Amino acid sequence: MNIDIESLDWELLERVAVTEGRRLSKESWNIDDISPAASSALAEIYVERYLDAPEAIVLPLAEAAAEEFEERYSRDASYPDWPAEFIVGHALAVNARDHACADIGLCSDRFRERALCEGDHWLLDKMGRVTADRLEGVDLDRRVMSEQSICARDVMERAADFELDDGTTALDVLPLTAFEEIAQGLMSSFGNIDLDYSDLEDIDSRIEDALSGLLCDKGHRSKAIGR
Structure with missing residues (x-):
């Protein structure tokens, strides 16, 4: 099987590589995959970098994938008629995950030593303005998304x-x-x-529920002011 890199549909190739990578992200990759969530996320970034280097990275991987495809399926009576973009895209996804796991594995070497070595910042460099929410480990401005x-x-x-x-x-x-x-x-x-009136009323109701657990023992009652 010959793959002409110049004739590839790069939009399809990228879509396949990303989709295949996400499909593979659901499984632990190998014994060195200490964090599948991290390795799969890093692999998706690596796929993007691969696609930015078509001659240097995509071409050799495409050639290796084409050779492996021939070895696996040339004697198969039902020779799969898969587009080159799928074969190469899948190969990029697999290679990127291997690459990511290998790089993360390197981070395990001398981990404690690097954790305790002097870094680029003083430990309290980024303190900034300390607000009450930060003291409670809360970010009042973080947008909470629907599930x-x-x-x-x-x-x-x-x-x-x-x-x-x-x-x-x-x-x-x-x-x-x-x-x-x-x-x-x-x-x-x-x-x-935007949240409508009924949504805001639901928030008020949930505030009441949260308060009830704290105030019931003290005989207090709460009411939303100005609602």
Whole structure:
């Protein structure tokens, strides 16, 4: 199998590499993978760096992947007709995770010594203005996001219910990328919705609940002021 790097669809290649990397992030990689969350996140960054170096990194990895593909599948009666972008993208994801695990593994060497050596800052260099929330380990300005979620498969399953005049469904017509774009668009649109009055009333109710546990023993009652 020959892979012409100049003819690759780089947008598809990047999408495959990122998606494959995220799929693999759900599993511990090897015995040296001391933090799968860290290695998978670092691997995604490495994929981006790989794609910024097509000749120096992507090409040799693509050639190695093509050679391995031939060794694995050339004698297979059902020779898979996978696009080159998938083969190379998957290879980039796997290599990036190996790369990330190896680099993180190096951090384990002399860990205590580096932790206690003199750094670039005094330990209290970044103290800044100390506020009451910081003393309690709270960030009053951190935005708390909704836990709503949806995946492209959810959209795809609903698309099967959209029947067209010729007997097909939206599932038969739309590309898989459309389902992902719809899911992403929906979740992004939620970010533009402000809390309405009922949401604010719910907050008031939750404040009351939080207070009740603290004040019930003292016989106090609380009421939202000006509501």
